[in-house]
Amino acid sequence: MRVATYASHSALQILKGAKDEGFETIAFGKARAKPLYTHYFPVADYFIEGTYPEEELLELDAVVIPTGSFVAHLGIELVEKMCVPYYGNKEVLKWESDRNLERKWLEKAKLRLPRVYDDPDDIDGPVIVKPHGAKGGKGYFLAKNSTDFWEKAKRLGIRDKEDLRGIQIQEYVVGVPVYPHYFYSKLNGELELMSVDRRYESNADAIGRIPAKEQLDLEMGTNYTVIGNIPLVLRESLLMDVIEAGEKVVETAEKLMGGLWGPFCLEGVYTEELEFVVFEISARIVAGTNPFVHGSPYSWLRYDFPVSTGRRIAMELREALEEDKLRDVLT
Incomplete structure (x- = not known):
């Protein structure tokens, strides 16, 4: 193999x-x-x-x-x-790639989620608009009200309400972006917190280098295309929040689609009230694990040798191969 x-x-x-x-x-x-x-x-x-x-x-x-x-x-x-x-459960893909199914999954897991607007004319506060699927933040935009939404939606070719099927309009929750990376072993039934990152996005992060008045004069639109990833270590008192959220997602996946195993990531923010608000899930390895090729503080606490998420996948495959359980983790 x-x-x-x-x-x-x-x-x-x-x-x-x-x-x-x-x-x-x-x-x-x-x-x-x-x-x-x-x-x-x-x-x-x-x-x-x-x-x-x-x-x-x-x-x-x-x-x-x-x-x-x-x-x-x-x-x-x-x-x-x-x-x-x-490697993994292919049934997860349609749940991850359709934001409506994804929301159903996260709601059933009883996570704190942002409000979703079905009708752009109901927008009554800041929102972030996201196309369906894994596109690395490409096409995302912010809007402050319905008028602002319809003006900016033209970039995605959205002219009327019949064009809304390919996007989701989420409440914009102000907080620190936090992306915990997990690994769930189907062989031993345990969840591991592998690492945490935050994204560096263009031009959402770079725009802060331009004085506010000049931003207004330039009429710059914000976008969220991911350029790279920054390691993050959470306050220790917050770790059970993200671990319990990961456990709820795995338990719910078992009921909805026959299970989620291997690497995945919950993408969200921590508010000033220290509430973890989850806005989506990536049900596979994410690029935010890349700063941890030699392991992270969390993997070092569990293992006595360097374990990246990539290596953890290989460790699971090695164990499955040796125990003649490959059919249990492959589809």
Whole structure:
């Protein structure tokens, strides 16, 4: 068995973790990316050009580790039909990629969520507008009222209420962005807090370097395209909040879609009242785990050796292989 993933997003970490656990590794994707994974950072034993080279992957006895880039490039329908073994539960994909289903999941988990507006004309405070799917913050925008919404929505080609199916309008909750990363082991039934990050987004973060008056004069719109990730260590008294939220999500997933296992991330903010408000879930490895290739403060507290989220995936695959339980973690 070899570990494979799409050459983008968090592939360096996934492949490095797999090699640390003794697996041969495969990266596949655009030809331009090849030297990144085979020369500059030699973590791939094989590189295959193509978005999803199914025959080659099957011949190499590959197991695919999904990332946000993989799902975004292939699309959910193709991922659901792929023949190469896939680590995780494919049923989760449609719940994660549709913001309405995602909200149903998080509501049933009894998490604190922002208000959602079905009708833009009901907007009575600041909102953030998000297209469906994993797009790394691309296309997000803020609006202060319904008039502002309709003016800015034109960027996404939204002209009337019939065009609203591809977006969700959320209450904008003021707070510190917090993205805890989890790993749930299907083999031992335990949840682990792997690390926490916050995102550096353009131009939402960079715009703060421009004086307020000049921002107004320039009429700059805010966008949230993710450029990178910054490690974050939470106050210790807040850790049970995020751990309990992760446990609720896993328990609810078991009832709704047959389970969530492997890595996932809850994306939210902590308010000044120290309330953890969750606005979405990424039910796979997220790029925010990339600062922790050598482990995080939380993984060091659990393990006596460096464990990234990528390596934790490989550890689970190694255990499943040795215990003849691969069928339990692959779909």
